[in-house]
Amino acid sequence: MTELHRKYRGWVPVIVILAILCIIPFHMRAYHVEIAIIYFMSVILAASYRLVTTTGDWGFAHIIMQGVGAYATALLAKHAGIPFIVMVPLAGFVTALVGAIIMVPMLRTKGFAFFIASFAFGEFIRMLWMKVKHPFGGTGGITGIPSPELFGLKLASSVNYYFASMAVMVIAVFIIWRLDRSRIGNAWKAIHTDDSLAECMGINVARYRTLAFVIGSFFAGTAGALLAYRMGSVDPHNFEITQMIYLVIWVVIGGAATFWGPLIGVTLLTVAFEWSRSMLEWRPMLFGGLLILSLIFMPGGIESLLPGLRRPPGEHYARFRKWLTTVKPG
């Protein structure tokens, strides 16, 4: 095995998946293309939510942050006519700013209290949208967001929008993946493991926690921009707590310990979500039950089951031998 081979081996499945993603929209029904577009937004949300949780801050405002991006897009694209390619990162920056502001009081809390504080601040923002008629449009939200264009290409067509959102998703996931493996990512994990120890090692805990929340909010905001453009409208009901619970379910069932866990979770559960369309009323119970069962019997998520498959074959054999000795009587 050459050095080059070893270095780039991990990229092979990624390239295969991307190649498949590039081919399939031409062979899918329009409905499934729409599902795939929503799925790309979900992937951005799951990956960025997991980024926030690496510091141990399980927030409950991530969907609201997506909403901030969506509202920013709706207002700026409608009234200022900002083009798609500028608007998507701009929505991220606006959301990051809002995230930085609400993080000031939330920094005083941690663990469970952080969860509740972020839940409360998220609801505060959502009530603001419902209450303020101008410019947020009250409970009706904002309609008539102009259809986006990219380099003269109309994105109203499903397949074109599929590729645009896929590009955003790939860039976002790549940046989050790099951050996760960087020195900053290690600092976040150090805070999660033991924040006083991290503080002693010279990590500015408050600054790094804020950074994680702000970066996570940035990507949630870009996902919100994608949503607002696709729907052509935003309203406060798109960002209800139920959505947030589904996001938590994706990340928890997938497993938040590694980067790939939430992506596995969101992929499998999107499929499950579509399968359960025929029993719409039962769906929350189904997913709530799945969440409870997975937390009790599989606390590390689906992802925790996979390293077992990656063990060298000899170890499997050794485990098998060991199992045999326990089965044999005497």
Next chain:
Amino acid sequence: MDSATLIQTLLNSVVTASIYALVAVGLAMAFGVMKMANFAHGEFFMVGSYTVYVLYQLGGFNFWVAVALSMPIVALLGVATERLIFRPTGKNILAGFMATVGLGFVLQVAVGRIWGVGMMKRIDTPYMGAAEIGDAFVGWQRLIVIPCAIAMLIALRYFLYNMKLGKALRACAQEPEAAALMGINIRTMTMLAMALAGASAGLAGALMAPIHAVTPYMGHGIVLIAFVVVIVGGTASIGGAVLAAVILGFIHTFVTTLTDSLVGTMVGVGFMAITLVIRPQGLLGREKP
């Protein structure tokens, strides 16, 4: 605001504060004893309301029988939650908490499937008419909430501070290991805390059933308020929860009277933000969280 509106708002504030206190006390207790944060607490409230709906409205029982029965029923739900969710997830606070998020979904769908979603359930008020206090009129149905809630809170206080079992419960909250060494069965205490939390949430839900809009989704609003109250009062501080409930109840009711309930909740959350910045451990919390 004239004097009639003022008296009316004051009385309504007391009603709101007593309901907040009932809901938040249970939450603070479960969190204080075994660090069990129950997101389905709002759904416990909802089940309490549905007990009254089913027994009183559909079953034709006496209103007070339905209210009294709601306590053991929801307490049983609390015990089941402890046995089936908090015990298996063990020391991992967050996992238990997330699992109760799932439990909230399960209870909502169960209730929604059995008694239907759609319109809110109509529950006849057993006490028609209003009391005339000064120039103000306040419905009897609202006024009876106050003595019930105060009686429950006094009973809880008597139990926690004057009875052996209650003292054992508080010992567990302070130092579980030392309490276990003194021969206190921690598991029993955990179950007791969840049962009391369920009973108080159930009672609050039952009392509010004729006043509040009864739907399967009523729990979300309640759990948000309950958690804000617990955070403002200081997690694991029962006295703090009651104090915060009174403060937030008055703020919410007065702002609601002046504008509307959406703004009322927003001002409550704003109050929590200020409390967190000035006093992160909460009003009566002892240690830094």
